Amino acid sequence: MTRDTDTHLVVIGNGMAGHRLVTTLLARKDRPARITVLGEEASHAYNRILLSPWLAGELGRDELALPAMVAEGVECRPGARVINIDRSSHTLTLESGERLHYDRLVIATGARPTLPEVAGIQLGNVGAFRTMEDGEWLRQQAPGSNAVVIGGGLLGLEAAEGLRKLGMHVTVLQRSDRLMNRQLDAVAAGWLKQTLTRRGITIDTGAELARLDGDSNGNVRSLTLRDGRTLAADCVVVAAGITPNATLGQLAGLEVGRGICVDEHLATRDPAIFALGECAEVDGATIGLVEPIWQQVETLADVLCHRTPVPYQALPSPTRLKVAGIDLYAFGPVEPSEGMETLTYADPEHGDYRRLLIDNDRIKGAVLYGDTRDGPDLFRLATNGTALGEARSLLIFGAHDAIQQLEEAA
Template identity: 55%
Template sequence: MRPDATTRPDDRAPIDHLVIVGNGMAAHRLVATLCSKPRPPRRITVIGEEVSAAYNRILLSPWLAGEMERGALRLPEHTPTTGNRTRIETRLGERIIDIDRDTRRITTARGATLDYDRLVLATGSRSAMPPVPGVALGGVHGFRDLGDAEILAEAARHGGRAVVIGGGLLGLEAAEGLRKRGMRVRVIQRSAHLMNRQLDATAAGLLRGELEARGLEIITDAHLSELEDNGRGRVRAVHLADGTRLAADHVVIATGIAPNVEPGRTAGLECDRAIRVDEQMTTSDPAIHALGECCQFGSSTFGLVEPIWQQAEVLAARLAGEDTPGYRDRPTATKLKISGVALYAFGPIEATPDHDVLTYHDPEQGEYRRLLLRDGRVDGAVLYGDTAMGPWLFARSQDGTHFGAARRALLLGQADTETLLDDASADAPATTSATDTIDQEAA
């Protein structure tokens, strides 16, 4: 007799059958990590709604821009380590329609049923569509998966005019990809500058200048009002709240993501914006876990790779019967994936009265660095142009390095800073002003 949902699984007992719903990067990482464990599940079944094999979604933007071949997107096949006899089955183009928690059984749209000992929901997310008239018209697209990218690439083959709604990471990557494929592209951004969640006004201005020089048209402080029907069910124009009308053959919505929470909610799991999990990536049902963009830990949901990789490590350890301290929210850094544009940012954007602000700006070289320090430690950074120092700064922010007298050298580079840090005097209190600026134009 199979255990029912009231029976808590024995975390130390080997798992006979693990079912994973979703075949994206989170699921692929989880299976790859389990393949390296000494005591993985005996059998793993992965069910993916997409018909394609697992692929690297991070590379969709450069693929759309024509910078790589389609085959480069594919993720490697899973290879269990020596002695690992896990049987792995992947079912593509299949969608689950029911989770029976009492019998621990799922049903797919094809009528197939699978029993599970543990179930992982890794259903990802979709583009969030704004509640405006015309959003369901033909020619209105998201940009979230390979299907979206293939549709946009085919649309761009015919040229024409595209409007991208959203000037964040995803919107700019989609816009540049379409431009490189030959479309005339406008970007509509609600806030006063691009990537307002990651960049200050100066860095955003440099980014805008670079993108406009390439041929993108960018409109900020703009609010979408409606999408105009051409009378045959397709979009033909974008209307803004100020009355501006922009002709459009295609519209890309890149204003955020919506977690695919429906399978968990339908099954009666505790959900908020996404499926709630604890530090072991376990839902309100102890036999069901959630991972990646469909899950919510505390008040946080996820769209970047780094925290999802951490979640996969925690869950793999849990499923393999290993001790794990559990998942913890950690700061992450942002990098832009547009060819020829180097950008790296982390931490707060706005300076507070207790921040020291260090700024380096070389307009001629297109380089800009702004660091926020609190009590001699790096709290946030925006780097544009030369970003080589970014990962080192992020690591020093995480380990709480106190820069002392090396504070000023942070504007000059990593090597100069490390030289001063090696000096015992680096522990002395800083004596420079609260705001330092190196302006190469003025110099």
């Protein structure tokens, strides 16, 4: 294959999705000869997944950096914000006023935190935890101050643990009746709550925010819940979901739903423009996990190299909590549907819990807390739709022996 020497590929977004795409292209001889990456953040690409351990002081800042994309014809430009796309002339306008021509364009602008529509949400010391800049803001908060985290999902709990390790008094507000309600059953969520509470984090479930109140300097000082309670707050971290950054797609006249609408090849209705990652919407669905984004990258890299791509199809992904000392692995439905069988094992003394959902002799879902070593094997059995047969009775105690029995029988 020969390199496409006439094509200028521009990637808007220097996050994990854009970086993965470009590094994937650089490993191919038939990649576009000229690639420009425009990143709105001033810093070079970094691993957002590691922001929580970095906030907690478990990693240095340099350990977050992703490998530099250095190759002939490749230019990375941090701090270059795109404000407009002119599809008719194939040009971009940067905030600086510079105009840049593209032949093919990938929009990989990610997502932004979803902020609750309550009074006071724009006060000072109220923000999210999505970027390095957010982390720097949180690390400037004084030890011993009161931090409130809105959202008891993955990111909220990771942020809460990081703030606790910074010496702050942390309260997590979760509107649902349990933590990580989209991934965990009541037992695992209860064990998780107990563990975090023992570490000194206050967990308040069934709590809904009503408003935030500020001081004379315009910074948050307290928040009020729907039930009338008031909590002191020196800073508030919002971790209650994300909204795709689809503004550039809207300005360009592309089809936009929740995200920028693309087909199974990540192409918009404009054949020269593609969308990738959290800002993209495929078949009415957006994504926020890494594994599906990596799948999208493989498909789009083939398209950009004029190869026959494997169409992107969203596949299930497991959930892992990245908090030191807490091992959690979950996939599939949270609640069993009619006809499903539930297999459960619990050892409170050693902190080990597992629950499997079985339907038609096949694994449909699992929650593992404590000893999660079998998680990937169970996920593989579920993904492959493997019939369990006589090995089913072994699964709840350990997947290794069950898988060995299945392989011997195959």
